[in-house]
Amino acid sequence: MLLLILGLIVFLGVHSTRLFAPQWRARQIAAKGLKAWKGLYALASIVGFVLIIYGYGQARLDPTWLWISPVWTRHLAALLTLPAFILLAATYIPGSCLKARIGHPMLLGVKFWALAHLIANGSLADLLLFGGFLAWATALFVVSRKRDRLAGVSYGKGKPAMDAVVVIVGLVAWAAFAMYLHGVLIGVKPLGM
Template identity: 55%
Template sequence: MPVLILGLLIFLGIHSLRIFADDWRNRQRARFGELGWKGIYSLISIIGLVLIVYGFGLARQHPVPLYVPPLWLRHLNALFALLAFVLVAAAYIPRNHLKAKFGHPMLLGVKIWAVGHLLATGMLHDVLLFGAFLLWAVLLFIVSRRRDRAAGAVYPAGTLAGDLLALVIGIAGWAVFALWLHLALIGVNPMA
């Protein structure tokens, strides 16, 4: 569990700079330049992610049950994951209504993904992983929306083409992950 916790601290820590140390982050971007900062940020993120994956695998070898969710919640999680994939796709597809309305659909996707997994799993390592991501996404969404309001940020209006593209890409990504990659990478068949 310590490796998982360390990975979460590193990964979510670097991704929380906008929440807790935005001025420091801006100074580092100026100091290292945009590409230099992105390189450092990416390296730290990758280290954190590798530690999360490795630590999660170690923690799964010694499970500590906290609760046993009913089977139907596991199936409901597939729907949560589908919504999450569409929201994440909407974060990168220009001119869609989800981005126009919420500004930060990826963070909404992370929240839905985390809640779905918290409902569907009940081991301590699951609660730690998904609970940490849920807390991070909630805090960053609040801070980001507050920053948007203060700056008077307006996102481009959504279009039907943008909506359809986000929907198609999100569903395709979900299908590939749910039907093949989840089992191959994580060892759990979410459709079983």
């Protein structure tokens, strides 16, 4: 459990520098240069991510159960991850109305993903992992939207045709992950396939 907690601190901490330490972040970029900052950021993110994966895997071997979720919550979780994949696609596919309206679709997608997994999983490790990501994404989404409004950031209007592309890419990615990759990578088949 300690490695999971350490991984969450490192990964979410690195991804929270704009939230909690924007001046420190700006000073580091000015001192080290943007490429060096991005390199250190990526390295710390990878270390945190590996610690999360390993720590969560270890915690799953001897879980501390806080609640037992009914079987039907797995299906609800699978359904809730669908918008998460669509929002993730909106993050990377430019020109959609969805991205223009939301501004930070990845953070909203992380919130859907985390909530879905909290509903279907009830161990202490699940609460730490998914609850940690839910709290982080919620705080960062609120702060990012506020920062955008104060700075007058506009994401344009977007094109409905690009929304169709976003939805199709999101659906395909969700289907591939839900029906195959989740079982291979995580060891759990959310749709029982």
